[in-house]
Each structure stands twice: as structure tokens, then as C-alpha cells.
Amino acid sequence: MNIxxxxxxxxxxxxxxxxxxxxxxxxxxxxxxxxxxxxxxxxSVRRFVQEICKKAPGDRERLAIExxxxxxxxxxxxxxxxxxxxxxxxxxxxxxxxxxxVYVTLWDRGNSFRPPEIKSPDVIGGQERGFGLYIIxxxxxxxxxxxxxxxxxxxxxxxTRIFKRYFFEED
Amino acid sequence: MEVLHQIENxxxxxTPLGQSLDAKNAPLYKEEVMKLIETTGKIKLxxxxxxxxxxxSSGLGTFLSVLRFLNAKGGALKLAHLNKPIQxxxxxxSMHRIFDIFPNVKDAINSF
Numbered sequence: 001m002n003i004x005x006x007x008x009x010x011x012x013x014x015x016x017x018x019x020x021x022x023x024x025x026x027x028x029x030x031x032x033x034x035x036x037x038x039x040x041x042x043x044s045v046r047r048f049v050q051e052i053c054k055k056a057p058g059d060r061e062r063l064a065i066e067x068x069x070x071x072x073x074x075x076x077x078x079x080x081x082x083x084x085x086x087x088x089x090x091x092x093x094x095x096x097x098x099x100x101x102v103y104v105t106l107w108d109r110g111n112s113f114r115p116p117e118i119k120s121p122d123v124i125g126g127q128e129r130g131f132g133l134y135i136i137x138x139x140x141x142x143x144x145x146x147x148x149x150x151x152x153x154x155x156x157x158x159x160t161r162i163f164k165r166y167f168f169e170e171d
Numbered sequence: 172m173e174v175l176h177q178i179e180n181x182x183x184x185x186t187p188l189g190q191s192l193d194a195k196n197a198p199l200y201k202e203e204v205m206k207l208i209e210t211t212g213k214i215k216l217x218x219x220x221x222x223x224x225x226x227x228s229s230g231l232g233t234f235l236s237v238l239r240f241l242n243a244k245g246g247a248l249k250l251a252h253l254n255k256p257i258q259x260x261x262x263x264x265s266m267h268r269i270f271d272i273f274p275n276v277k278d279a280i281n282s283f
Binding site for chain 2: 042
């Protein structure tokens, strides 16, 4: 067997192992947790995300680092701008493990907001705030925001949903 | 957040003892750091981040704020011993281009 054939064989083998991991990883598992809109809960929120990532295939450590960052920022935005720092409101976080990645959805009843245009933070020019949305958009492979007053949403809940692909060796 | 500090060769080194610097504790952390800068009168500062495992945008904002304050006074801020999650965060927002980062405190001290 020459080097090229060996390389092709390795690729096929890697793909088969990846598919096997996905099929054994408990796909389309769904769970949710409810938190009060208090920044003291950030640690618990990150722990919840960590638990989600333990069930995912691929590089769980990298997935956990990035997903914790993104969900932490979304949670902070809801507390600060949705609920205006009122601490006893509700934020529900739900996750769904799929074949190729994980959906994490945050529901809240706070004020809806129109997401501003995302720009790279101007750290050289003196910016010290406003990195949160940029971080979320850098990390998420897909992001959707449906305000509670939209026709499709209803029932008084804003919905922020992100999708993050799993990290496999060849990524 | 509790912090340790020490002074060596006219350089103030501050070590945050918590594992997280986030929107909850960043304002208080900034207050403590500014108080230490004021009471010691030092404008060469190192943050030893060996215990820190998580930082969010509020924590980054605190670092930037301290950096600007020291630069305006002719001083400098250096960061040492970043764990992997902190490095990832810095790379996402390109902070590794803004801060002088060193693998350990000794290298950071020698860089002044």
C-alpha cells in the first residue's frame, strides 16, 4: 500500500469513527433549566452549559469554552437590557443535541430589543464595552432572535437561539 | 473578588484568587485594583492570571480600562500565565494584539 492509499484509508476510518461517535452520543436529546435574572447565576448557567457539552461528541473542552462564553454573554444581555437588572424575572435555557451540533435557546419575558449591527470591537480606539454581541456572533455558527411581539413568536417570550457545531479533529 | 498583591523591582503584581471574572464581580475587582494602584503609587503592573479559568466581556473591559489608566500615566500593564479558556477569549476579540502577554510572572517582570 502506498502513502496515498494509506492516507485515504485513514480518512475513511476517521469518518467512520466520527459517525459512530455521533450515533452513540444520544442525539436530539433535549433538556431545559430555569434561572432567575440575577448575574449571581452566571456561574450556574456556565455549569449547566458545561454539563451539556459533556454529552457532545468531538472536542468537548473547546466546545465548552466557546459555548460558555456565548451563553454567558446572552444571559448578561437579557438581564441588563431585557429586564433592566430586575433580579426576579425568569430566563429559561433549553438545549438540543443534534447530529452535527447543539442548539441552545434562551427564553425571556423582558423588553425586546433590535439587535444592532455587529462590528468588530475598536479596542485600539479606546472601546472598553460592547464586546458581548461581537463575541456571541464570533462563536455561534447560527444565531436567531425572535422578539415576543413578532407574529411567529407570541405568548410573551423573546427567543434567542444559537447553533454551535461540534469540533472534530479535522476542524 | 479576593486579590493577592506583591511588589518587586518597583513592579506591582496582582493575582486574582477567584476562578471567574464576569459581569457579576468585574466592577468590584476593578475597584480593588484601582485602590491598590492608588495606595502603592505603582504604575508598572502585572496581572498574574494563573487561577483564572473564565473571563467575559465585562472582565475584558476591566483589563482595558486599567491598561488605559496606566498608559495615560506613563505606566504599563502586562499579563502573565493565561489559562486556555482565557487565551481563547483573548483570541476571539483580538486582545492578544493589545496586551503584552507572558507565560509567567518572571518573564513579565524582566520585560519592563
